[in-house]
Amino acid sequence: MRSLRSLRDDASAAKPILAVIVGILVVTSTVGAYVLIFNDSSGDPVTTGDRIRVDYIGKFDDGRVFDTSIWDVASDNDTHPKSLFFTHRGSGSAYSPMEFTVGAGNMITGFDLGVRGMSVGDSRTFKVSVAQGYGEMDSSMCVTRQLNETLDLESIMDKETFKATYGEDPFNFKPVTHLQLGLPAYVKFYDSVADKVVVSFAVDTAVGDKYRAFADSNGAYGWDVVVTDINSTSITIKHQLTENDNFNIRGYGSAGISSYDPYLKKMKPLHDFYVDSIDEVAGTFVLNYNPEIVGHELTFEVTILSRA
Numbered sequence: 391m392r393s394l395r396s397l398r399d400d401a402s403a404a405k406p407i408l409a410v411i412v413g414i415l416v417v418t419s420t421v422g423a424y425v426l427i428f429n430d431s432s433g434d435p436v437t438t439g440d441r442i443r444v445d446y447i448g449k450f451d452d453g454r455v456f457d458t459s460i461w462d463v464a465s466d467n468d469t470h471p472k473s474l475f476f477t478h479r480g481s482g483s484a485y486s487p488m489e490f491t492v493g494a495g496n497m498i499t500g501f502d503l504g505v506r507g508m509s510v511g512d513s514r515t516f517k518v519s520v521a522q523g524y525g526e527m528d529s530s531m532c533v534t535r536q537l538n539e540t541l542d543l544e545s546i547m548d549k550e551t552f553k554a555t556y557g558e559d560p561f562n563f564k565p566v567t568h569l570q571l572g573l574p575a576y577v578k579f580y581d582s583v584a585d586k587v588v589v590s591f592a593v594d595t596a597v598g599d600k601y602r603a604f605a606d607s608n609g610a611y612g613w614d615v616v617v618t619d620i621n622s623t624s625i626t627i628k629h630q631l632t633e634n635d636n637f638n639i640r641g642y643g644s645a646g647i648s649s650y651d652p653y654l655k656k657m658k659p660l661h662d663f664y665v666d667s668i669d670e671v672a673g674t675f676v677l678n679y680n681p682e683i684v685g686h687e688l689t690f691e692v693t694i695l696s697r698a
Contacts, residue, residue, distance in 0.1 A: 508694045530647075601627075649679075
């Protein structure tokens, strides 16, 4: 499930700013972008009020594509590697040029400003700052965890908590798997009258055993955790993450974070995240539930196809 708004759906306000971009390579302080223009143009430059049709490719700084209007780009992962949350819309017929009115406030500000001064036939590559893109990250949507995590060997919980943690109803001696960490466990004791479940990790797990954490079957591959210690009271695991994994791993799991869904018109629990801010010295990492385009500088490659 894609957790970000596409360019077609963005409703960020675009404030009219007079900007004239001329030449092959221009540094535009208003837009905050380096602009590369390929001229094969006709007609007057695009300005506020013009309705235009464009093809575009949106990328992160590392070159991964997060959105595009072009089927050949969407379907070619070798030449155009995709971001963690890139979602294919379907077949080629689902991809078409985007149409919008410049200055109408339907686009992120940096994109709206970036196409001004272009003419039909022009292609331009420009960067959009965080401020003129999708804004800063919401720190409340970031959850810090320890790379080395110790859990009680046995824990007591009610049925509702058990089901949220293990994904099924309890009964005595039932083998289960921790939904987030992938660790095997079993129900040592369940009292339905007292609403009490005793869960134990004291199964056949041994030091060095490896499990898959925060994974699902819909694109969140998660990462490995390795058991590093087991004693009579606790079990310790180490998340197999390094700083090279920042913004490169997608996970799935609840952390009690919700976001307002404008389509459902209500708060909706979030489960999709990416791994961020891995600090091997401090021994911490972050589950970032912000949409991946939020808080990042973006690069767009845009071609003006027509103007009404």
